Amino acid sequence: IDTTQYGIGLTKFVEIHNSLGLHCTRQQAHTPESIHAAMIELQAMYPKAGACEMVSLSFHERNLSVARHVVCRYFAMFKPGLIQQWKAGRLQWWCFWAAGVNDIWAVDQHDKWFRFSLALHTSIEPFSGHILWTRVWHTNCNSQLILSYYMDTVQQFGFMPLVTQSDPGTKNFGIANTQTMLQQMHDPALSGFVQHQWMHKKNIMPEIAWSQLCHHFTPRFKALLEQGIEAGWYDIDNTLQL
Template identity: 30%
Template sequence: MYAKCREHGLRVRKEDVRLLLKELDPRGVSRRLARRLRRRNYFSKGPNFIWHIDSYDKLKPYGICINGSIDGFSRKMIWLNAYTTSRDPKLIGGYYIEAVQRLGGCPRVVCGDLGTENGYVRGFQRFLVPIQPDCTIDSYLEGASTANQRIEYWWGFLRRECVEFWLTLFADLRDNGFFDGGFLDKGLLQFCCMGLIQDELDDTAQVWNTHTIGPSKNPNVPSGRPNVMFAVPELYGTRDFLSPIEDGEFQLCKNECIFRQTKPCDPDLYELCNIFMAESNLTLATDPYQAVNLYMHLREAIRACV
């Protein structure tokens, strides 16, 4: 309320706002003092009851797009992928189909935001897990990304453990005039760094899935290791909610998807980079600093030929 007053040009003290609220809305003040206004507690029945999916765009200005999914009960990462885009519905659908094939079934519910990139996942999920007559829950739930709390919280962990380093590294290139945000520079970063970033994403997900989550104030949220909670739900008094699928229906969905290619950037640029590397007897980088050196070498060589 104090902030709203300031936005409307009212120069007031916070203490005055507090006193006025106490006079104008004593019931609301007393309810807040009694802590009766509480956030709803998150609840998931068991592993594979609900998956949360979302895209992480902090590295998108540099041509690296990350998409992930997390199980709502166990907090196990289902997938965590880096690629040149996270806006193609067929690609995101491919991530979903790969996970379904690996696990042998679908979750009971998938939760995503309102972005168009989730369109194929929404269609696949509702096709493979139709609503039962005795069930009122849709198999795909969509809403604001801020309500997709499981995956939104996890992005903070990812930034601390992995992405912050790459953001700083790429920002240094940009600030020193070695990255202009154009097609060539984005493509070269993808060529030099995509594989390293995916390796770090895999390692980060592995660390998360094997670490111990401590007890929560929410009695509906179990504690323990995500891998254990996901694989042995009986220890927590629940079961696996994975929904089996028909092979024919699965193949229909799979045929509509596209999947990540082995070439991490534009195919023509990929071939050009390999030619320059062969001429200079260079190999792909094995660490971020080697990747930056390779990026600088290829950038200079290609610009000299243009």
């Protein structure tokens, strides 16, 4: 609709909305019993999802608009043990400072899938929270491979960060050296200064990403991998599955 010439009233908008079957949460009027089947299916895939996450998952994966209090009542009725588990969790609070977008690119590896011969690597732009890459391969210790992730992203976006950041370790030397060289090429005044931060304990943003992955995705995916190993579909000793 050309809004400079035409308009649409709220009544007409609601009429169109309803004609498309897009009913709001109150109109759908779900109860703990009516969402029971959908919740069982979602919990099979997301066993650690809480109430807020289930509201979002119900909407995006089952087209159900469910109020949070209804989901909470469902858990209280059918999954009281899960509520106690969630209440037992403890969160840690940290500050992460970034001057703006592309001030820092934080990179990190995830080694907890090595049992399945899978290794993960990611990079986060902390100010926006944008995930620059998440790659899966049989190793995350090859500095040239990890450097290729960085170079592909720089080429795709057409820019690089002011500083890169990672945990200590030779696996990130490629990124550290290349980032420093590129910055010094653009600004000779930076000669002699490393443009990479080595963080022993406070590489927070990638750790948050791995925590979310472990919470939302890993439990069900690991169960599928276990099933594949037991059934002989997946050979952890065959790196490329050829």
